[in-house]
Amino acid sequence: MPTGFTPRTEWPDAPRPLVRAVERALATTVVGIEAVHGGMSPGPAAVLSLDDGRQVFAKAVAAQQSAKAHALYAREAEVLPRLPADVPHARLVTHVVRDDWIVIVTDAASGAAVGPPWRxxxxxxxxxxxxxxxxxxxxxxxxxxxxxxxxxxxxxxxxxxxxxxxxxxxxxxxxxxxxxxxxxxxxxxxxxxxxxxxxxxxxxxxxxxxxxxxxxxxxxxxxxxxxxxxxxxxxxxxxxxxxxxxxxxxxxxxxxxxxxxxxxxxxxxxxxxxxxxxxxxxxxxxxxxxxxxxxxxxxxxxxxxxxxxx
Structure with missing residues (x-):
């Protein structure tokens, strides 16, 4: 994990009802998980391999873990659909709110974060x-x-x-x-x-x-x-x-x-x-x-x- 970032919980530790809600929203099941670390949110983040052959990126957080991160995720879910098509970004696939959890699911990038350090x-x-x-x-x-x-x-x-x-x-x-x-x-x-x-x-x-x-x-x-x-x-x-x-x-x-x-x-x-x-x-x-x-x-x-x- 990059130095200084908040340790994240793992996607397999997310509540099962939440995972099932995400799978319903995606109309498929998760068959593989690759954890992603970094950032300031304590919630899990991962690249998910799906049964239909797709890969998506998902990040989740509970308000109980961090009310601030929860609010930021909710705001991001509102922003992503508004971005112009030519702006280089991961398209929002879906987002799920269940109990005090929120999950954002986007297209998965073909590569990883560019740093640190920069090139x-x-x-x-x-x-x-x-x-x-x-x-x-x-x-x-x-x-x-x-x-x-x-x-x-x-x-x-x-x-x-x-x-x-x-x-x-x-x-x-x-x-x-x-x-x-x-x-x-x-x-x-x-x-x-x-x-x-x-x-x-x-x-x-x-x-x-x-x-x-x-x-x-x-x-x-x-x-x-x-x-x-x-x-x-x-x-x-x-x-x-x-x-x-x-x-x-x-x-x-x-x-x-x-x-x-x-x-x-x-x-x-x-x-x-x-x-x-x-x-x-x-x-x-x-x-x-x-x-x-x-x-x-x-x-x-x-x-x-x-x-x-x-």
Whole structure:
């Protein structure tokens, strides 16, 4: 399992009535299971081989396991049918709600997640994928980006802490006013009418045929055209590149160089969000989340250093 992600329960441990409900929805039976790990949900995920010869991807979660993940799955089930046909994504096959469980079933990709770490061909394919997505405007049913983004006021919240002098490291203390200034106004400059995924990470990009699919669509929204490209640039540095840190940084700065200045501000603000949230109380349903957020903030420092001047 990728480092930092929430351990998942196994598909064979899902309640039998739930599995039978999924089989009824698919009009066939499950004859093979290949577990899939990664992500922040504690529920099971697997590629299911079906008696009729198909393969599908299924992920499930109970509200009792994680009310947040349950709500996100329900939202994703609403988003997937609304995506334009040319957007590279796994088509929704069915979704099942039974008791406090929800299951999403989609087409299965022909390959696996592209990382970590990233490879240059996957960065290029993902760049193309988000460009296809963002070319669409005013997609019906997508909420404004401000409603789907986490709060990006992290640097300001850190600066306001009574113990900021102890919490911030030396580099951050010297530049905190710049970090705060670059992050301010994000609710305005992330707005727009373009369709965006808003959670572009290497574990949310899977190989399929000669290209890639974007998966996990719960955060999809309408926003600024450059948002997903900025997320991609940040993730290349945060998750690393097979060619090493210098290659990752060069790829990220290359992506950002072709975007508006607000994209650079977004990376700075997102790093502040990770830094701030990593210091919050642990989440019982996602025990590795705070450590993952802390690692993201640390890993993004080299990129932020290129974007911030004293």
């Amino acid at each position: 240059s061909q996957h960065v290029a394919a993902t760049t193309d994928a988000v460009a296809v997505l963002s070319a669409h405007t005013d997609v019906d049913g997508l909420a404004p980006a401000v409603d789907r983004l986490p709060t990006l006021d992290g640097w300001e919240l850190l600066a306001e802490r009574p113990d900021a002098g102890n919490v911030l490291d030396g580099w951050e203390r010297d530049r905190i006013h710049t970090l705060v200034a670059m992050s301010r106004g994000w609710r305005t400059w992330t707005a727009g009418s373009h369709a965006v995924h808003l959670d572009v990470r290497c574990d949310n990009v899977v190989e399929h045929d000669d290209g890639v699919w974007l998966v996990d669509w719960a955060h999809a929204a309408s926003g600024a055209k450059w948002l997903d490209a900025a997320c991609l640039a940040a993730d290349v540095v945060a998750c690393g590149h097979v060619g090493g840190e210098a290659v990752a940084l060069r790829a990220a700065t290359g992506i950002l160089a072709g975007l508006p200045f607000e994209a650079k501000r977004f990376v700075v603000a997102m790093t502040g969000m990770f830094r701030h949230n990593s210091l919050r109380e642990p989440v019982s349903t996602a025990p590795t989340l705070r450590a993952w957020q802390a690692d993201r903030a640390r890993s993004l420092r080299p990129l932020v250093e290129t974007l911030v001047t004293r």
